[in-house]
Amino acid sequence: MDLLEYQGKQLFATHGVPVPEGRVAVTPQEAREAAEALGFPVVVKAQVQIGGRGKAGGIKVAKDAAEAEAHAEAILGMDIRGLTVHEVWVEPASDIAAEYYAAVVFDRSAKNILLMLSAAGGMDIEEVAEDQIARVHVNPLVGFAPEDGQRLTSGSGIDDDVADQVVAMMGKLYDAFVALDAMLVEVNPLIVTGDRNVLALDAKVSIDDNALFRQPDVAEMRDPSAEDPQEQMAKERGITYVKLDGEVGILGNGAGLVMSTLDVVAQEGGRPANFLDVGGGAKAEEIVQALEVLLSDKKVRAVLFNIFGGITRCDEVANGILQALDQIDVSVPIVVRLDGTNDEEGRRILAQADAPQLHPAKTMIEAAQLVVELAKDESAVGSRQAGG
Amino acid sequence: MAILVDKDTKLLVQGLTGREGSFHGLRNREYGTDLVAGVTPGKAGQDVEGVPIFDTVEAAVAETGANTAMVFVPPRFAAAAITESADAGVGTIICITEGIPAQDMLRVYNYLQGTESRLIGPNCPGVLSPGKANVGIIPAHFFSEGSVGLLSRSGTLTYQIGNELVQLGVGNSSIVGIGGDPVIGSSFIDVIALFEQDDQTDLIVMVGEIGGDEEERTAEYIDQHVTKPVIAYIAGFTAPEGKRMGHAGAIISGSSGTAQAKAEALEAKGVPVGRNPTEVAKLAAEKVRG
Numbered sequence: 084m085d086l087l088e089y090q091g092k093q094l095f096a097t098h099g100v101p102v103p104e105g106r107v108a109v110t111p112q113e114a115r116e117a118a119e120a121l122g123f124p125v126v127v128k129a130q131v132q133i134g135g136r137g138k139a140g141g142i143k144v145a146k147d148a149a150e151a152e153a154h155a156e157a158i159l160g161m162d163i164r165g166l167t168v169h170e171v172w173v174e175p176a177s178d179i180a181a182e183y184y185a186a187v188v189f190d191r192s193a194k195n196i197l198l199m200l201s202a203a204g205g206m207d208i209e210e211v212a213e214d215q216i217a218r219v220h221v222n223p224l225v226g227f228a229p230e231d232g233q234r235l236t237s238g239s240g241i242d243d244d245v246a247d248q249v250v251a252m253m254g255k256l257y258d259a260f261v262a263l264d265a266m267l268v269e270v271n272p273l274i275v276t277g278d279r280n281v282l283a284l285d286a287k288v289s290i291d292d293n294a295l296f297r298q299p300d301v302a303e304m305r306d307p308s309a310e311d312p313q314e315q316m317a318k319e320r321g322i323t324y325v326k327l328d329g330e331v332g333i334l335g336n337g338a339g340l341v342m343s344t345l346d347v348v349a350q351e352g353g354r355p356a357n358f359l360d361v362g363g364g365a366k367a368e369e370i371v372q373a374l375e376v377l378l379s380d381k382k383v384r385a386v387l388f389n390i391f392g393g394i395t396r397c398d399e400v401a402n403g404i405l406q407a408l409d410q411i412d413v414s415v416p417i418v419v420r421l422d423g424t425n426d427e428e429g430r431r432i433l434a435q436a437d438a439p440q441l442h443p444a445k446t447m448i449e450a451a452q453l454v455v456e457l458a459k460d461e462s463a464v465g466s467r468q469a470g471g
Numbered sequence: 472m473a474i475l476v477d478k479d480t481k482l483l484v485q486g487l488t489g490r491e492g493s494f495h496g497l498r499n500r501e502y503g504t505d506l507v508a509g510v511t512p513g514k515a516g517q518d519v520e521g522v523p524i525f526d527t528v529e530a531a532v533a534e535t536g537a538n539t540a541m542v543f544v545p546p547r548f549a550a551a552a553i554t555e556s557a558d559a560g561v562g563t564i565i566c567i568t569e570g571i572p573a574q575d576m577l578r579v580y581n582y583l584q585g586t587e588s589r590l591i592g593p594n595c596p597g598v599l600s601p602g603k604a605n606v607g608i609i610p611a612h613f614f615s616e617g618s619v620g621l622l623s624r625s626g627t628l629t630y631q632i633g634n635e636l637v638q639l640g641v642g643n644s645s646i647v648g649i650g651g652d653p654v655i656g657s658s659f660i661d662v663i664a665l666f667e668q669d670d671q672t673d674l675i676v677m678v679g680e681i682g683g684d685e686e687e688r689t690a691e692y693i694d695q696h697v698t699k700p701v702i703a704y705i706a707g708f709t710a711p712e713g714k715r716m717g718h719a720g721a722i723i724s725g726s727s728g729t730a731q732a733k734a735e736a737l738e739a740k741g742v743p744v745g746r747n748p749t750e751v752a753k754l755a756a757e758k759v760r761g
Binding site for chain 1: 498546547570571572573574575577578580581582608609610612613623624625626627628629630631634651653654678680681683684685688704706707708709710711714715716717718719720721725730746747748749
């Protein structure tokens with residue numbers, strides 16, 4: 084789960100990381116009030132989970148209340164690379180003497196926690212030369228030690244007079260990373276002010292979804308309105324769904340098999356509309372839930388249901404599909420590929436059913452070819468009734 | 472021979488008294504696996520279909536000589552269950568549980584470095600050595616005994632490829648689900664090293680997917696250390712950046728972890744990469760038949 088800048092800063096503050104004081108606003112009036120309370124000049128910052136806010140005009144300095152309100156008016160509702168701005172963060176403008184970069188990263192490759200520090204902050208870190216970034220791995224069983232801090236600062240190019248403050252902040256960021264079950268904590272820029280204090284001027288925080296059960300404060304920060312409506316609907320139903328932009332709806336049992344199905348459909352010339360893993364996936368109720376999510380995407384013109392029956396038997400899945408079709412109205416063709424345990428029986432059940440939209444198939448490649456063809460035919464016809 | 476599980480496996484199941492744990496544990500026993508104990512704190516003295524339950528792994532090992540543990544406990548307790556088995560000296564720990572917090576696994580991974588225990592998983596379907604033993608949730612009836620070592624980050628995709636191999640008359644030495652999480656106990660490299668040493672295995676099929684750089688590192692390792700032929704498959708060519716494709720570990724971050732990069736790294740080291748599961752099975756069958 085990715086957090087907004089201000090959410091990250093609020094969490095930083097509770098873990099002792101120095102951040103500017105600030106307020107969140109959802110209307111221009113609120114932004115004006117926040118600015119007046121904080122004192123001028125202030126910065127009005129768009130809150131969206133994407134980089135490049137400044138370049139897109141989503142970060143503006145205001146020298147008085149009228150200007151703060153006007154900036155908020157312009158930024159709220161703005162579209163930044165496909166995301167709509169619903170909130171702005173208002174904070175006092177900082178006196179910036181230097182911009183650094185700091186990060187704590189879950190390094191899955193090294194199986195350790197990686198700390199990064201560089202004097203080259205304020206820009207995209209991918210564009211900073213390797214030798215300008217200090218990197219230190221920390222074993223989570225040992226934790227962050229003073230010598231880690233020294234190794235970081237000595238290779239980073241930061242000013243000596245603020246080294247102790249920066250090391251202290253790295254230690255706090257590490258503690259926050261562990262306490263919050265984070266996958267990433269990034270501060271860019273970490274600034275040195277004119278009076279030589281350090282502050283986290285931005286916050287990019289990503290929390291492990293698997294740990295939200297023990298991070299109730301973070302879980303509460305989730306904003307459903309910021310998510311894709313189909314993905315939101317899937318999440319509420321406990322379904323693993325990722326939206327893509329094609330017209331072949333795809334569902335199956337098992338993440339790897341579904342990923343592979345997307346690839347095979349693309350190889351046959353189709354464009355997948357989504358990824359959807361139904362898990363065990365035999366029961367009519369589960370299939371109804373999944374199909375409703377999938378068909379709520381109106382671009383879907385044909386569906387491929389790819390099942391490999393293991394412990395779940397294909398005849399059970401076939402019966403589940405037929406029951407599901409009794410419960411919802413599906414007007415697009417559904418290619419059902421059943422393979423594995425009791426597959427022949429499953430395909431026989433489907434073939435005998437009076438369901439004109441069903442097209443049984445035996446192999447993955449056959450099924451992919453068929454669904455791509457059907458999706459093309461449907462688009463030639465031009466329109467369809469909304470399913471689900 | 473096979474790897475990891477065989478006729479000498481003496482299995483204990485952590486979470487045998489749960490619904491899933493008892494269902495799969497007893498299926499494993501039905502297959503012929505020597506299921507000797509279950510562990511559930513507070514339930515010592517009970518039994519599940521004749522299998523004695525102990526409060527601790529230590530007690531179960533002392534009483535039954537269990538040498539392999541299957542972890543079937545809920546995510547929030549799984550890390551402690553794994554380290555408990557390691558502390559009790561269990562040599563092979565196979566964790567099926569999906570949804571363990573990533574930092575828990577990071578700590579467990581580093582903890583196990585100082586022990587003799589080997590962890591497979593988590594978030595995996597387990598290990599099957601056809602004709603010998605099954606530990607986990609792999610549907611054993613598709614697979615037959617043979618010479619292909621199969622390892623994979625995905626469950627159903629493994630069954631799919633194993634089934635296609637059987638239809639082409641090719642069996643398996645062992646099938647190892649290594650797991651779909653960002654941090655897993657045994658990597659492709661760890662398991663390929665076991666297959667390389669295994670007399671029964673003539674050919675290795677590895678099934679990878681997007682996320683991380685394990686496949687790239689494995690390509691390098693195969694080039695340097697593996698004499699047996701390897702065939703690969705990678706899932707997720709159509710996956711978008713920044714989206715988790717079902718498995719916690721299946722995510723492309725920036726430009727790293729793409730299927731394209733993994734396939735290219737493997738092909739550069741002479742490992743053929745099949746375009747789909749059917750092609751992988753065909754490539755493997757051709758190679759086995761010579």
